[in-house]
Amino acid sequence: MLKYFVALLSMVLAVWTVPEWLTFPIYGNILNALDSWLQQPLSDVSSSPGRILTEDELSLYNGAQGSKGLYLAILGQVFDVEKGRKHYGPGGGYHFFTGRDASRAFITGDFTEAGLSSDVSDFSDSQIVALYDWLAFYQKDYTPVGKLIGRFYTETGQPTDALRQVEAFLSEGLKRKAQAQSEMQLYPACNSEWSEASGGRVWCSTMSGGIHRDWVGVPRMLFSPGSVHSRCVCIRPSDPVHSENRNLREYKDCPPHAESCRITKG
Ligand code: HEM
Missing domain, CATH: 3.10.120.10 (Cytochrome b5-like heme/steroid binding domain)
Known part of the structure; x- marks a missing residue:
């Protein structure tokens, strides 16, 4: 054994x-x-x-x-x-x-x-x-x-x-x-947590996604092209490269510059 x-x-x-x-x-x-x-x-x-x-x-x-x-x-x-x-x-x-x-x-x-x-x-x-x-x-x-x-x-x-x-x-x-x-450097993953009581939350930090950086970023949904599936990534909204990216979407009911977003259904 x-x-x-x-x-x-x-x-x-x-x-x-x-x-x-x-x-x-x-x-x-x-x-x-x-x-x-x-x-x-x-x-x-x-x-x-x-x-x-x-x-x-x-x-x-x-x-x-x-x-x-x-x-x-x-x-x-x-x-x-x-x-x-x-x-x-x-x-x-x-x-x-x-x-x-x-x-x-x-x-x-x-x-x-x-x-x-x-x-x-x-x-x-x-x-x-x-x-x-x-x-x-x-x-x-x-x-x-x-x-x-x-x-x-x-x-x-x-x-x-x-x-x-x-x-x-x-x-x-x-x-x-x-x-x-x-x-991965451009789109580091978010931190995330979920609990029965308070539901889900995603947030960015200077180490989220294992990418050490000097900026925090804000959470966005990044969709795979042509797919309904997305993952949470941290972006710098000021970076012009993102304005062109149609696969990025803000989280519902989350201010565009918030570093943390509650996940709501729908
Ligand atoms: C694909 C599987 C693995 C391959 C191909 C592999 C290959 C090797 C090779 C070639 C060396 C000698 C490196 C040198 O010349 O200094 C080595 C060292 C070593 N390996 Fe592996 N290994 C594998 C898996 C494992 C596993 C699963 C363990 C432990 C659970 C392990 C533990 C060690 C240790 C402790 C050393 C000695 C390091 C040292 O004293 O410098 N290896 N391995």
């Missing part, structure tokens, strides 16, 4: 917690990542060609007795993870990542033999962005060794079509993420 509970807890944490905190500085820098990626795509091998390894060669670097060292690959890029031996060495919690490219498992958290695969062809663009965060983590913290011949690099170390596809998804995903982030 405890085993199942721990497994369940791990899965929940894996999805919600770890990649976030483990790579927080990288996530925080998504726009810089986009910038640097645009300047040097993943497949740009010219700057650091390094060694070109076959899968058999890489498999010798799994830290087992008599093995040559500790390497792992992600998106076909090989890193020496010796300095993280406590994680990657035999007996370590992430030993299964060594001696192979298990890119898929960095995102799925499926560490079974079948899950430890480099196949990411069915990933969404946001999963590719999350995978790129892991790649950036290894580029920052570990020594690059070279490229792995296979799914992502040819025998001469050139990027394959599969890698080009990943790059296209990455580019799309980063653009979407940057767009979502700037939208």
Whole structure:
């Protein structure tokens, strides 16, 4: 029973917690990542060609007795993870990542033999962005060794079509993420509360929606285009960008400049 509970807890944490905190500085820098990626795509091998390894060669670097060292690959890029031996060495919690490219498992958290695969062809663009965060983590913290011949690099170390596809998804995903982030800055969510006795209330503060800012704003309903559904966002009424937005509506019986509005039905 405890085993199942721990497994369940791990899965929940894996999805919600770890990649976030483990790579927080990288996530925080998504726009810089986009910038640097645009300047040097993943497949740009010219700057650091390094060694070109076959899968058999890489498999010798799994830290087992008599093995040559500790390497792992992600998106076909090989890193020496010796300095993280406590994680990657035999007996370590992430030993299964060594001696192979298990890119898929960095995102799925499926560490079974079948899950430890480099196949990411069915990933969404946001999963590719999350995978790129892991790649950036290894580029920052570990020594690059070279490229792995296979799914992502040819025998001469050139990027394959599969890698080009990943790059296209990455580019799309980063653009979407940057767009979502700037939208969140423009339309931070309101605080809200509801109680049986006094009904609902929405209000703005300098931290509502998790966006720290030096303005409070006033609550408005923001409708998704063509939909009857809305969410409460905080806007600066003086910002001319909002006068054009036909999807914004004031709350009923709430003065236009009030920072807090009671929600009335209808
Ligand atoms: C998708 C799921 C997960 C993946 C792919 C993953 C991957 C990793 C990797 C690769 C490392 C080593 C980082 C390094 O080289 O320094 C690591 C470290 C660690 N992970 Fe995970 N992890 C996952 C889920 C979890 C969960 C669910 C927990 C806890 C409940 C956890 C706790 C830790 C801890 C405590 C460390 C050590 C941090 C340190 O000492 O620096 N991980 N993880």
